[in-house]
Amino acid sequence: MLQGGQRAGQGESWPGAPAQVRVLNGVALVPGQTAALGTSLKFELSGAGGCVVDVDWGDEQTDTSRSVDLSGTVADRTIQHNFTGWRGGKTVTVTAVRGCEGKVNTRFVTDPPVLRIGFAQPGPMACRAMPNGPMLRMGNIFKLTAIPARGTERGIDFGCPFGGCVYDVDGMPGSSAVAPFPFVGLRYYSLVIRNGSQIVQGGMTMQFTATEDAVPDICLNDDTPTNNKGGYELDIRVDQLGPVP
Numbered sequence: 001m002l003q004g005g006q007r008a009g010q011g012e013s014w015p016g017a018p019a020q021v022r023v024l025n026g027v028a029l030v031p032g033q034t035a036a037l038g039t040s041l042k043f044e045l046s047g048a049g050g051c052v053v054d055v056d057w058g059d060e061q062t063d064t065s066r067s068v069d070l071s072g073t074v075a076d077r078t079i080q081h082n083f084t085g086w087r088g089g090k091t092v093t094v095t096a097v098r099g100c101e102g103k104v105n106t107r108f109v110t111d112p113p114v115l116r117i118g119f120a121q122p123g124p125m126a127c128r129a130m131p132n133g134p135m136l137r138m139g140n141i142f143k144l145t146a147i148p149a150r151g152t153e154r155g156i157d158f159g160c161p162f163g164g165c166v167y168d169v170d171g172m173p174g175s176s177a178v179a180p181f182p183f184v185g186l187r188y189y190s191l192v193i194r195n196g197s198q199i200v201q202g203g204m205t206m207q208f209t210a211t212e213d214a215v216p217d218i219c220l221n222d223d224t225p226t227n228n229k230g231g232y233e234l235d236i237r238v239d240q241l242g243p244v245p
Contacts, residue, residue, distance in 0.1 A: 061084070086236075114237045123226070136210045
């Protein structure tokens with residue numbers, strides 16, 4: 001009971017009054033930023049109360065036991081990170097671990113959204129490692145679009161007599177390669193992505209979900225890559241969807 005004119009909030013509360021709510025209910029990329037790799041990006045949390053959170057940044061980096069005041073100033077509830085890895089979609093996941101409750105995430109796309117690499121022929125081997133390629137993690141979604149290099153719109157000349165083997169990276173339509181071609185059962189002269197033990201039929205456009213952690217190789221299903229002519233530009237985007245529940 002209040003005594004001597006004492007007001008609620010001065011050391012006591014009304015009987016049955018609810019306890020202070022401490023909850024994490026949102027995270028968002030602060031507007032006005034260029035979401036480029038290699039730059040420090042800011043994210044604003046929302047909610048009420050102070051708490052400790054874990055952050056999964058969606059680029060294989062994490063922060064643990066980070067204290068934030070969700071009822072404080074913008075600076076008190078802002079977190080920031082310098083993103084690395086693939087261009088494409090990122091998912092930032094924030095989980096309350098002490099002092100409040102809640103798990104929230106936000107998704108954004110890097111600027112630029114794709115990694116563009118040259119894929120010129122001839123090559124010494126059927127496969128080459130992704131240049132400066134980061135690890136493709138299990139669950140990441142790999143997307144590729146091939147663009148003919150200038151002057152090679154007809155595709156890659158694979159060295160058959162009289163120009164009889166000119167194909168884009170979809171390869172020979174309806175075919176199924178046999179040995180000595182390196183990827184038996186996939187289309188002759190087609191693009192192939194090898195991610196560890198995962199072998200994926202490629203083409204002018206393709207998408208797959210990684211089933212293991214590896215640095216992907218870009219390959220052509222060709223038994224003699226040393227006599228090829230032509231090339232493509234490859235636009236590659238990797239969407240990282242955050243931690244597995």
